[in-house]
Amino acid sequence: MSELLAGVTLKNREGADLDAGEYLKGKVVGLYFSAMWCPPCRAFTPKLKRFFEEIQKTHPEFEVVFVSRDREADSLVEYFTEHMGAWTYIPFGNEKIQELLKQYEVKTIPSMRIIKPNGDVVVQDARTEIVDKGADPENLWEEWLAFYE
Template sequence: MPQFLKGVTLENREGDELPAEEHLKGKIIGLYFSASWCPPCRAFTPKLKEFFEEIKKTHPEFEIIFVSRDRNSSDLVTYFKEHQGEWTYIPFGSDKIMSLMQKYEVKTIPAMRIVNDQGEVIVQDARTEIQNKGENVEGLWAEWMALIK
């Protein structure tokens, strides 16, 4: 049970509210720290979206949560709907955004951490790994799964 996101409501593309504890139970989670105003984020997001579309074909247990650093809700939702994949996001203004940034020591964006449903880090710098090895989806997934204790 994802206790590290206890009480958090996620939203999807359709605007549905999903309790994080239910939605993420038993999942491998990518926490994607990004923002619409960040040029490196806008360059990485399409690569992440492509990677996610491929990995979901064989690994439905993988989920991404967009943790936005946008300055307002409108920018967050527009960036999410126009550029990101079929994943969820933490709504603008949630206290959980800053606590996740602190917990996972996110100093710059874009950043991505792969965590298990307990919030334990599996991959510290998934952004670089996806950037460099993302074309080999199954190979990268196998590397990540080998890190799970």
């Protein structure tokens, strides 16, 4: 992911700009495609947040990047700030959002992919895996890592 997003600026919870190539180096990255206007997204986001917080306790190398399908910058920031975890997002209007949607064939949201640094998909449907197996975060993490390496 660090290679795929090299040169892209991410934002964190504090609103700071982060160079994605540097920030994501050495991390296992989940791309989270979602939007505030999407009811299924709003139902899944708290589950992802809990899962993320549990994994972060023992695996700080896990990072989520929110790829918004919101129609306005204010909606993206509000949704991120009020509902999401301590991860990062690609700012509204960045052309990389459309590239990622196309590259990963995201037709519906919410959707989540676990990606290698070069952009290869490790887990195609991480959303369903978190919903179905997320009650045991450590076990699911180990399953993902088995495919990651």
